Amino acid sequence: VIRGEAQRVPCSPRHRPAGAGMLELPFLPFCALLGGLGAVCVAFVSAWCQRWRGGFAWDGSAQMFNWHPVLMVTGMVVLYGAAALVYRLPFSWSGPKFPWKVLHGALALAAFGLAVLGLVAVFSFHNARGTPNMYSLHSWLGLATVLLFSCQWLAGFVSFLLPWAPAWLRALYKPVHVFFGSTILTLAMVSCVSGINEKLFFSLKNGTTAYSQLPSEAIFANTLGLLILLFGVLVLWALARPDWKRPEPDSVDAHQVPAGASS
Amino acid sequence: VIRGEAQRVPCSPRHRPAGAGMLELPFLPFCALLGGLGAVCVAFVSAWCQRWRGGFAWDGSAQMFNWHPVLMVTGMVVLYGAAALVYRLPFSWSGPKFPWKVLHGALALAAFGLAVLGLVAVFSFHNARGTPNMYSLHSWLGLATVLLFSCQWLAGFVSFLLPWAPAWLRALYKPVHVFFGSTILTLAMVSCVSGINEKLFFSLKNGTTAYSQLPSEAIFANTLGLLILLFGVLVLWALARPDWKRPEPDSVDAHQVPAGASS
Numbered sequence: 253v254i255r256g257e258a259q260r261v262p263c264s265p266r267h268r269p270a271g272a273g274m275l276e277l278p279f280l281p282f283c284a285l286l287g288g289l290g291a292v293c294v295a296f297v298s299a300w301c302q303r304w305r306g307g308f309a310w311d312g313s314a315q316m317f318n319w320h321p322v323l324m325v326t327g328m329v330v331l332y333g334a335a336a337l338v339y340r341l342p343f344s345w346s347g348p349k350f351p352w353k354v355l356h357g358a359l360a361l362a363a364f365g366l367a368v369l370g371l372v373a374v375f376s377f378h379n380a381r382g383t384p385n386m387y388s389l390h391s392w393l394g395l396a397t398v399l400l401f402s403c404q405w406l407a408g409f410v411s412f413l414l415p416w417a418p419a420w421l422r423a424l425y426k427p428v429h430v431f432f433g434s435t436i437l438t439l440a441m442v443s444c445v446s447g448i449n450e451k452l453f454f455s456l457k458n459g460t461t462a463y464s465q466l467p468s469e470a471i472f473a474n475t476l477g478l479l480i481l482l483f484g485v486l487v488l489w490a491l492a493r494p495d496w497k498r499p500e501p502d503s504v505d506a507h508q509v510p511a512g513a514s515s
Numbered sequence: 516v517i518r519g520e521a522q523r524v525p526c527s528p529r530h531r532p533a534g535a536g537m538l539e540l541p542f543l544p545f546c547a548l549l550g551g552l553g554a555v556c557v558a559f560v561s562a563w564c565q566r567w568r569g570g571f572a573w574d575g576s577a578q579m580f581n582w583h584p585v586l587m588v589t590g591m592v593v594l595y596g597a598a599a600l601v602y603r604l605p606f607s608w609s610g611p612k613f614p615w616k617v618l619h620g621a622l623a624l625a626a627f628g629l630a631v632l633g634l635v636a637v638f639s640f641h642n643a644r645g646t647p648n649m650y651s652l653h654s655w656l657g658l659a660t661v662l663l664f665s666c667q668w669l670a671g672f673v674s675f676l677l678p679w680a681p682a683w684l685r686a687l688y689k690p691v692h693v694f695f696g697s698t699i700l701t702l703a704m705v706s707c708v709s710g711i712n713e714k715l716f717f718s719l720k721n722g723t724t725a726y727s728q729l730p731s732e733a734i735f736a737n738t739l740g741l742l743i744l745l746f747g748v749l750v751l752w753a754l755a756r757p758d759w760k761r762p763e764p765d766s767v768d769a770h771q772v773p774a775g776a777s778s
Contacts, residue, residue: 384727389712389740396741431755435748438701442744446709449652453716464647477652478659481705485698492694492755 290330312380319373327366328440335359394443553593575643582636590629591703598622
């Protein structure tokens with residue numbers, strides 16, 4: 253009993269300082285709020301392209317470019333955020349982890365697929381009108397983010413989904429995978445904001461006075477940028493919260509000795 | 516002895532999975548590397564403004580604007596990063612915490628001072644030539660970041676440096692302060708990258724072909740943007756590493772029962 257008590261009271265990962273109880277928040281309502289915010293981001297970027305930028309097509313025109321922001325925000329921010337949060341779902345904590353790994357990998361793969369389509373949209377648009385590719389800081393950063401994401405997905409697939417990786421390699425790679433998960437989302441947020449900013453300067457130029465007079469399009473798309481940041485920061489916050497993390501087999505919680513078990 | 520052992524072995528915050536030992540890294544060499552990278556960022560942004568953008572003045576001209584990127588990168592990224600890492604210095608872990616709080620607050624205040632000067636530089640430049648202020652997503656986000664930082668500094672000063680805040684309030688506010696610390700750095704990185712991207716489109720316009728032909732200035736300033744992101748991500752990584760965190764008085768480490776003490 254002494255050993256069980258000593259483990260549980262002072263050092264459970266759920267132990268937090270006095271007062272922290274007032275900040276308790278259940279995951280599922282937060283998740284619903286986050287889902288709503290993600291849907292608002294997708295609706296905003298689609299409405300921007302539909303109402304002010306001429307809608308959508310897949311023919312090398314400016315309407316083809318419009319798929320770029322929609323697919324990038326939907327894939328690299330919203331779907332990516334959903335993939336990152338899979339292990340925070342409380343009903344994923346008990347039972348086998350494998351199905352949740354498959355869901356995590358599948359959502360990330362879907363996000364990657366949308367990102368690749370988003371890249372095809374912008375490269376096709378540039379190539380069709382003879383605009384050079386890959387010169388702006390936004391383009392360097394955005395491509396680097398998607399490349400990092402592809403490495404992250406492949407390394408995660410090989411290490412955690414295929415059965416051949418030894419336990420020591422999984423243990424070594426896991427904190428790296430977790431850290432790069434948050435980092436890639438951060439880089440996606442930077443890419444989206446720099447891209448929206450750049451697009452508004454391109455679209456509302458007339459000597460850049462039109463953007464500077466804050467027409468409704470500028471207010472709408474600036475707000476979209478802030479909403480993407482809010483969504484991303486909330487995902488990063490949920491990922492960092494210790495008490496929303498899945499208890500791991502080698503953690504204290506999982507090995508908890510029930511009171512009385514050792515007496 | 517049983518109680519002491521039970522506390523130490525399975526649940527020390529330093530406990531990490533097998534294999535993680537291979538990723539051990541001492542803080543001080545990492546810190547030196549980070550300091551070098553921060554110095555490179557300041558040197559790059561200064562060299563960009565000096566060599567390609569006409570140098571510095573404080574007279575409402577384009578040379579006054581040039582203080583804006585230099586002061587923002589130096590204050591909101593490099594000095595801010597240094598302030599955030601104060602409690603990770605191993606020699607700050609023993610002895611009274613108060614002097615390190617003063618250093619943390621003083622570095623953050625210096626960063627805030629540079630950021631305010633950086634805002635004065637860009638507003639004066641705009642006002643002197645009649646350019647509207649605060650219309651781009653970069654400007655909205657940048658100002659929001661500095662405002663959030665000022666709230667964070669004031670709340671931290673009142674809660675942690677003045678003696679009047681009750682312990683429960685400090686315990687309640689501390690995780691919020693820590694989370695917003697990383698968030699504000701993230702927003703500063705987004706602001707810097709969107710600002711560099713925007714400035715290059717402004718400066719290298721000629722119908723935007725000059726930027727698109729990647730002159731040496733574009734390569735140099737794009738690289739600056741990537742270096743700022745690398746610096747910021749490394750700071751966020753150092754802040755998130757559990758084994759670099761200062762042991763708190765109510766944590767397991769600080770209350771560690773030395774082996775044999777209870778026998």
